[in-house]
Amino acid sequence: MTAATQFIDARVSRHIGTYSEAVAIPAGATQVVLSGTPGLRPDGTLPEHFAEEAEQASDNVCEALRCAGAQLSDIVQVRSRLTDRDDIDTYVKVRKDVISHRPAYVLAVVPQLIRPGLRLEIEATAVVTHTAAEQHE
Amino acid sequence: MTAATQFIDARVSRHIGTYSEAVAIPAGATQVVLSGTPGLRPDGTLPEHFAEEAEQASDNVCEALRCAGAQLSDIVQVRSRLTDRDDIDTYVKVRKDVISHRPAYVLAVVPQLIRPGLRLEIEATAVVTHTAAEQHE
């Protein structure tokens, strides 16, 4: 049987936010790695307001995980890249609404993502015990 | 027997480029993680033109994987960092010539890499069923 994923705090997360400083991914688990996921709508358009872009990106993460047989609660690590430091507070607020457990986190502001105009990409790793393909067998 | 790696599309990659939105790495696989790999020539010099730097970086990725018992087609995730947004199109073109399957991708523009002058670093993760050491046993 695969051991459970462990979410671990140490000494600095209490001063920063809601996340785990370390996550132990047990041997024998399937890992699902996501690309940097932007907040494009399914029709390819980009929301005008950042809050909606952050919500759409989170929904796209959820959908990509679902297609891989995983869900938001399986996430063990998130790396978020934003292009505007003034959007950090809004992003953190949306993130808390979407992800209620405590994965490991990285956030960085970068000058540009893969396409001009994108203000956010969310990269995530999830751990699951069965993939979609296995579940369909 | 180790299950196959799954490359999964969801809803946004069709609007962005040639990559997988999620990749499921099966339990029981060896992972090869690469450092950020620059486009230095084997003699340590840096190509003058970005296209050549991108080709050299890709070749260096290939060589590092080979030394670890892996190959380009084993790559499941690529993170590319460029210092100039105007080089993105050239990089994407080189990337398509080098990697013909669809790993997960992240691309970000950053102000500087480990050394001034480097315009690109490619970080990659590959999944293999046998490492070089095991193959030599």
Place this chain on the structure above:
Amino acid sequence: MTAATQFIDARVSRHIGTYSEAVAIPAGATQVVLSGTPGLRPDGTLPEHFAEEAEQASDNVCEALRCAGAQLSDIVQVRSRLTDRDDIDTYVKVRKDVISHRPAYVLAVVPQLIRPGLRLEIEATAVVTHTAAEQHE
């Protein structure tokens, strides 16, 4: 029995610094992933001088690993993000004092981290054969 982690050089690391171009993580190992770890002191204050901030961040990495049942020598990959290119040399010097083996490395300069004022975050992945929970059983 879990195979040993392999640290592999290819052709470019000799021109850049002390790290491995590839690391092969054996199947059957527990992976510990860390959040981006800043150089905050346990009381939440930030050192005035960057060298102390880098030392504190390294100590925080060590403590987070310890809480997860791992140690510095278990690190297989480090991603460092700094906000000021002029701090790179100091960071590399501190890093060499703290980590004496050769994990895979990525370093990027970014305009801002999760909170204004932070000049460094260290993200690391470690590989262990037993987690803290298992050791306490």
